[in-house]
Amino acid sequence: MKSSCGAVWVIAEQIGGRILMESLQLIGHARKLADEIKTSVEVVLLGDKLNGQSRQLFAAGANKVYLGNNPELTCYQQEIYTEIIVRLAKEHKPEIVLIGSTSTGRELAPLVAARLETGLTAHCIDLVLNEDKLLEAMVPAYGGLLTITCPEKRPQMATVAKGVFPTPEPDENRTGEVVPLDAPGEVPHRIETLEVIYEEPEGIPLESAPIVVAGGAGAGDHEGWQVIADLAEVLNAALGSTRPAVDEGWTELETMIGQSGKIVNPELYIGVGLSGELQHMVGIVGAQVMVAINNDAKSPVFEQVDYGVVDDCRGFIPVFIEKIKEYWSRNT
Amino acid sequence: MLKIVVCVKAVPDPKQERKIRINPVTKTLIRGDIPLVLNPLDKNAMEAALQLKEQLDAQIVVLSMGPPSAGNIVKECLALGADQGFLLSDLAFSGADAYATAYTLAKGIEKIGSYHVIFCGMASSDSSTEWVGPEIGAFLKIPIVTRVKEIIETEGEWWKVKASLDNGFRVVQVKIPAVLTVTRELNNPRTLSFSGIIEARKREITHWGINELCVSDDSVGLKGSPTIVSNMASIELKREVEIITGTREEKAEQLIQKLVEAGVI
Amino acid sequence: MIDFTFTEEQELFRKAAREFAESKIAPKVSEMEETAKVVDEVVKALGEAEMMALTIPEEYGGLGLGYVARLIALEEISRVSVATAMMLQIFALGTEPIIRFGNQEQKQKYLPGLAKGERLATIAVTEPTGGSDPKGCRTSYKKDDDSYILNGRKCFITNSHIADTITVFAVDEENPEAFSTFVVEKGTDGFKPTHEEHKVGMRGCNTGELVFKKCRIPAENLLGEEGKGLRIAMSAIGDVGRGGMVGCALGLHTACLEASVKFANERILYGKPISKLQTIQNKLADMKIDLEAGRLLGFRAASMQDKGERASNEFAVAKYFTTEAAQRAAKTAVDIHGGYGCMEEYPVTRYLRDSAVLGPSAGTSDIMKVIIARWVLS
Numbered sequence: 004m005k006s007s008c009g010a011v012w013v014i015a016e017q018i019g020g021r022i023l024m025e026s027l028q029l030i031g032h033a034r035k036l037a038d039e040i041k042t043s044v045e046v047v048l049l050g051d052k053l054n055g056q057s058r059q060l061f062a063a064g065a066n067k068v069y070l071g072n073n074p075e076l077t078c079y080q081q082e083i084y085t086e087i088i089v090r091l092a093k094e095h096k097p098e099i100v101l102i103g104s105t106s107t108g109r110e111l112a113p114l115v116a117a118r119l120e121t122g123l124t125a126h127c128i129d130l131v132l133n134e135d136k137l138l139e140a141m142v143p144a145y146g147g148l149l150t151i152t153c154p155e156k157r158p159q160m161a162t163v164a165k166g167v168f169p170t171p172e173p174d175e176n177r178t179g180e181v182v183p184l185d186a187p188g189e190v191p192h193r194i195e196t197l198e199v200i201y202e203e204p205e206g207i208p209l210e211s212a213p214i215v216v217a218g219g220a221g222a223g224d225h226e227g228w229q230v231i232a233d234l235a236e237v238l239n240a241a242l243g244s245t246r247p248a249v250d251e252g253w254t255e256l257e258t259m260i261g262q263s264g265k266i267v268n269p270e271l272y273i274g275v276g277l278s279g280e281l282q283h284m285v286g287i288v289g290a291q292v293m294v295a296i297n298n299d300a301k302s303p304v305f306e307q308v309d310y311g312v313v314d315d316c317r318g319f320i321p322v323f324i325e326k327i328k329e330y331w332s333r334n335t
Numbered sequence: 336m337l338k339i340v341v342c343v344k345a346v347p348d349p350k351q352e353r354k355i356r357i358n359p360v361t362k363t364l365i366r367g368d369i370p371l372v373l374n375p376l377d378k379n380a381m382e383a384a385l386q387l388k389e390q391l392d393a394q395i396v397v398l399s400m401g402p403p404s405a406g407n408i409v410k411e412c413l414a415l416g417a418d419q420g421f422l423l424s425d426l427a428f429s430g431a432d433a434y435a436t437a438y439t440l441a442k443g444i445e446k447i448g449s450y451h452v453i454f455c456g457m458a459s460s461d462s463s464t465e466w467v468g469p470e471i472g473a474f475l476k477i478p479i480v481t482r483v484k485e486i487i488e489t490e491g492e493w494w495k496v497k498a499s500l501d502n503g504f505r506v507v508q509v510k511i512p513a514v515l516t517v518t519r520e521l522n523n524p525r526t527l528s529f530s531g532i533i534e535a536r537k538r539e540i541t542h543w544g545i546n547e548l549c550v551s552d553d554s555v556g557l558k559g560s561p562t563i564v565s566n567m568a569s570i571e572l573k574r575e576v577e578i579i580t581g582t583r584e585e586k587a588e589q590l591i592q593k594l595v596e597a598g599v600i
Numbered sequence: 601m602i603d604f605t606f607t608e609e610q611e612l613f614r615k616a617a618r619e620f621a622e623s624k625i626a627p628k629v630s631e632m633e634e635t636a637k638v639v640d641e642v643v644k645a646l647g648e649a650e651m652m653a654l655t656i657p658e659e660y661g662g663l664g665l666g667y668v669a670r671l672i673a674l675e676e677i678s679r680v681s682v683a684t685a686m687m688l689q690i691f692a693l694g695t696e697p698i699i700r701f702g703n704q705e706q707k708q709k710y711l712p713g714l715a716k717g718e719r720l721a722t723i724a725v726t727e728p729t730g731g732s733d734p735k736g737c738r739t740s741y742k743k744d745d746d747s748y749i750l751n752g753r754k755c756f757i758t759n760s761h762i763a764d765t766i767t768v769f770a771v772d773e774e775n776p777e778a779f780s781t782f783v784v785e786k787g788t789d790g791f792k793p794t795h796e797e798h799k800v801g802m803r804g805c806n807t808g809e810l811v812f813k814k815c816r817i818p819a820e821n822l823l824g825e826e827g828k829g830l831r832i833a834m835s836a837i838g839d840v841g842r843g844g845m846v847g848c849a850l851g852l853h854t855a856c857l858e859a860s861v862k863f864a865n866e867r868i869l870y871g872k873p874i875s876k877l878q879t880i881q882n883k884l885a886d887m888k889i890d891l892e893a894g895r896l897l898g899f900r901a902a903s904m905q906d907k908g909e910r911a912s913n914e915f916a917v918a919k920y921f922t923t924e925a926a927q928r929a930a931k932t933a934v935d936i937h938g939g940y941g942c943m944e945e946y947p948v949t950r951y952l953r954d955s956a957v958l959g960p961s962a963g964t965s966d967i968m969k970v971i972i973a974r975w976v977l978s
Contacts, residue, residue: 081478081479082478105501106481106482106499106500106501107500109465109481110469110479110481110482112466113433113437113464113465113466113469113470113473114469114470114472114473114479116434116466116470117434117437117469117470117473117474118473120561121434121561122432122434122560122561122562123433123434123464123466123562124562125433125462125463125464125465125466126463126464139565139566143570144462145352145355145356145357145364146353146355146356146357146569147356147357147359147567147568147569147570148567148568148569148570149564149566149567150564150565150566150567150568151562151563151564151565152562152563152565153561153562153563154563154565155561156561193477193478193509193510193513194478194479194480194507194508194509194510194513195507195508195509196505196506196507197495197505197506197507197508198505198506199500199503199504199505199506200503200504200505200506201500201502201503202502202503202504213599214599214600220350238600246460246463247349247350249519250349250375250376250460250519252519255520256499256518256519257501257502262463263458263463263465270599271594271597271599271600278353280353281570281572282463284572285572288572291597291599292594292597292599293574294590294594298866299865299866300865300866300868300872300873301865301873303353305576305578306573306574306576307572307573307574307576308574308576309574309575309576309577309597310576310577310578310579310590310593310594311576311577311578311579312578312579312586312590313578313580313866313868314583314586318583319583319586319587322583322584322587323587323590323591325587326584326587326588326591327587327591327600330591330595406608407608407611407612410608410609410612411612411615414612414616526616526619526620526623527612527615527616527619528616528649528650529613529616529649529650529651529653529654529663529665529669529673530650530653530663531616532609532612532613532616533663533664533665536609
């Protein structure tokens with residue numbers, strides 16, 4: 004496909020040869036953007052012993068895959084990964100570069116952007132093209148939505164969290180071109196990943212849980228947080244959080260829901276002691292039924308949920324838990 | 336002697352951030368009178384530097400870019416135990432995105448001169464991009480490690496650190512000079528002490544503007560920012576809410592009833 | 601033009617004190633309330649945070665800070681625990697006579713330990729027959745070779761049972777017009793703390809009785825000149841004592857207002873938070889007006905003192921106003937809480953009890969008016 008402007012790129016990510024869901028979702032959305040500006044979707048995939056992954060990328064919407072496939076690229080290595088992507092981008096001049104908001108993506112993206120001397124929008128919740136075909140990246144802030152653009156510099160770059168865009172239905176009939184990448188040659192060697200340890204996340208994973216209980220600053224302290232965790236356990240729910248709760252040290256960064264955390268789509272969401280900040284709420288817009296428990300009747304969260312309980316979480320939740328247990332014992 | 340640079344940011348007090356709102360008509364920010372405080376994760380960056388200083392022969396330089404009122408957070412870092420403070424403040428620096436911010440800070444670090452390690456908080460509480468640390472590294476052409484949660488080895492040129500990943504962690508060996516962005520897990524930041532505040536009287540904050548940094552005005556601030564905020568909208572994720580009332584027991588029972596009816600528990 | 605702004609450094613002092621109070625004192629408040637005892641960890645934490653060192657000169661291991669800094673610290677600590685602020689304020693009150701009137705040896709001997717919190721101080725003036733009127737003092741001293749012998753009883757002494765260094769005010773056994781001040785150390789023969797009071801509020805600080813029975817103390821423990829002790833006691837109480845109570849009152853007042861605002865925003869009545877009701881707004885505004893006025897009075901007096909001016913009259917005005925206002929604020933806070941204001945899990949009940957102790961401490965409101973009237977008529 005010959006195009007008038009540069010391509011839409013996705014920097015795909017793999018772990019042990021498995022393409023991450025966020026990469027496929029980005030390719031799916033890149034496809035839409037590319038069609039609008041009549042250009043192609045090109046994916047950069049770096050790894051080792053890769054075989055057949057390109058077909059998956061084509062099926063998701065890619066036209067071309069730049070494939071780096073050698074032992075040096077097994078896992079993310081900062082200097083060599085950055086070097087390959089920067090050189091490739093300088094050569095092919097993409098119009099747009101999208102990267103998943105994974106921990107690796109968040110390190111790689113700013114390095115690439117700074118070296119390409121271009122802008123990078125963080126953790127967008129939507130990406131659209133305006134009438135001038137300029138990429139508009141939507142970022143929640145201050146109870147509203149900022150539209151961020153990069154009018155002059157190219158490529159236009161953005162990172163996007165998992166779940167922001169749907170996973171595209173694979174179309175096995177699609178094919179494309181695989182461009183093998185040579186080793187980049189001399190790269191400085193000042194940093195090396197020695198070891199990567201994957202830890203089983205405790206409890207139920209947020210992304211797939213039918214029920215999510217999320218806690219915020221209103222927990223007050225560790226004890227208050229434990230009360231919220233108890234509710235999650237009783238409901239067999241995944242436990243999520245807001246940034247203030249993470250900042251207070253009650254929970255890990257991995258539990259954070261929202262723009263710079265995870266995007267979830269549960270059947271039931273219960274927000275406890277949180278105020279309904281947009282940065283958090285954009286992570287759960289897909290929930291079927293939403294409940295808020297907060298002692299501040301004026302809290303904006305009560306305008307964004309289906310059911311509200313105005314009460315102190317430490318006082319209410321133990322009663323709520325008892326009643327849930329009672330209900331279950333009556334109905335089983 | 337080990338020279339440590341800590342980059343810090345003055346952010347609106349996160350506890351009061353809710354007060355900042357977008358005016359839906361004028362599409363400008365209503366800032367209120369929220370005080371500027373030290374970005375929470377930058378406290379962990381400061382603590383990392385202070386702990387190194389306790390173990391090694393080290394000097395800590397604090398660097399910030401911001402309005403003149405950001406001087407108070409630099410002063411706070413001096414009171415925590417930093418040796419020198421620099422504030423990059425100029426009207427020309429205002430409106431900077433992460434790229435222009437990192438560029439300006441990198442220029443500041445170059446002017447400070449020698450350095451061995453640069454600590455930054457992983458992200459700021461107000462913009463949370465996580466870009467500034469890595470981009471400083473890119474501009475200075477030195478390696479970076481993001482999300483550092485443990486510093487394992489600091490002997491010699493090759494340091495070993497543990498850094499968080501989405502579902503686990505990695506152990507990284509990095510040659511200094513390097514930029515390390517830190518997470519909350521790294522340490523427990525100390526609190527201010529009165530004698531520290533008194534000690535800091537002896538240490539002046541150096542103010543640098545665009546002339547001192549020898550940068551052109553189209554490479555900093557709004558002009559030097561590749562990205563712009565082209566629109567601000569107040570959005571509403573409104574749902575029709577039903578507030579459940581009654582005694583605690585009644586509220587709990589009613590809520591369960593509603594959730595059962597909705598088929599979600 | 602008068603500058604009413606705090607300096608950058610003073611703002612940092614406030615931040616440091618608040619962080620300290622919220623992280624180290626707040627978790628101990630319920631223990632203090634339940635046991636009605638001094639909690640050792642609180643005393644230790646005060647020492648570690650250099651709170652006993654604030655006004656002690658640097659050459660004796662202190663921080664050499666002034667009254668404004670002290671007022672800021674007390675205000676922040678009292679906002680979390682009035683009892684702790686009271687204990688701290690009396691440490692300073694017991695230390696001040698040594699700073700002002702002690703000789704080189706006395707300062708060397710006592711101040712470094714007091715600054716570190718290894719030694720705790722108090723002052724003993726009040727007696728069953730006279731507190732506000734020190735001339736009614738019955739505790740007597742008599743010179744005997746190179747020592748003095750003390751006899752008598754002191755009451756309502758804050759830190760009575762925990763203090764190691766007690767500044768004692770006494771009258772010459774042979775001359776009812778001559779008063780002297782002595783440093784008595786814990787463990788001295790013939791001296792002991794006896795009865796411990798059970799106060800309505802400020803339960804976490806200790807108040808009690810001291811008894812001196814043929815208590816022999818070495819002559820070098822005399823502070824200043826023999827017979828000139830009235831000035832020593834009065835100057836410490838006039839500035840440090842009253843100034844300290846202003847800090848306690850302002851902190852409590854702030855806590856009352858914060859608790860009231862929080863409750864008024866949370867409590868729903870007629871389908872909306874009670875903060876929407878004008879009657880509640882009126883109460884909140886009254887509390888705020890009093891708090892603002894009290895802070896101006898208190899910090900004005902403190903900054904006069906820091907400039908080396910005499911401020912005991914100004915402190916009397918501030919002490920009267922802020923402690924009265926804090927009592928009103930505590931009552932109003934309880935009123936705003938309605939029925940919840942009677943439940944001990946709400947901190948306003950503690951504020952109300954604590955506020956009751958503010959008035960009589962370091963001179964009742966009536967005594968403040970006597971002093972203020974004397975100032976007006978002089």
